Amino acid sequence: MNMQMRASDTRWLTPVYVRIGHEVPEAIRSPREALNQLLYRWPPVYGEAYHLAKQRCSLAMAGKTSCEASREAFIMACIEAKVLD
Numbered sequence: 001m002n003m004q005m006r007a008s009d010t011r012w013l014t015p016v017y018v019r020i021g022h023e024v025p026e027a028i029r030s031p032r033e034a035l036n037q038l039l040y041r042w043p044p045v046y047g048e049a050y051h052l053a054k055q056r057c058s059l060a061m062a063g064k065t066s067c068e069a070s071r072e073a074f075i076m077a078c079i080e081a082k083v084l085d
Contacts, residue, residue: 010060010067017085018078025085031060031070038077045081053077 015027016034020041028034035057038050053073060070078084 018083019085031057034074049076049080
């Protein structure tokens with residue numbers, strides 16, 4: 001059996017916990033989950049860190065940058081939007 005992991009399925013070693021609005025904290029574990037947060041659940045804070053995080057998460061999913069680089073960019077976007085828990 002040949003099991004290959006695609007770059008788009010890569011998970012971070014340590015999740016990032018975010019709290020958007022009054023919801024309970026949520027663990028974000030991969031570039032794919034982070035990009036979904038950025039695109040569909042993000043508060044209206046679209047600064048430089050937000051745009052960089054979207055780019056890095058997309059690149060990590062395509063295998064064009066490291067998974068951890070996307071995590072660091074996502075953390076910076078979380079700090080910028082004040083959603084890091």
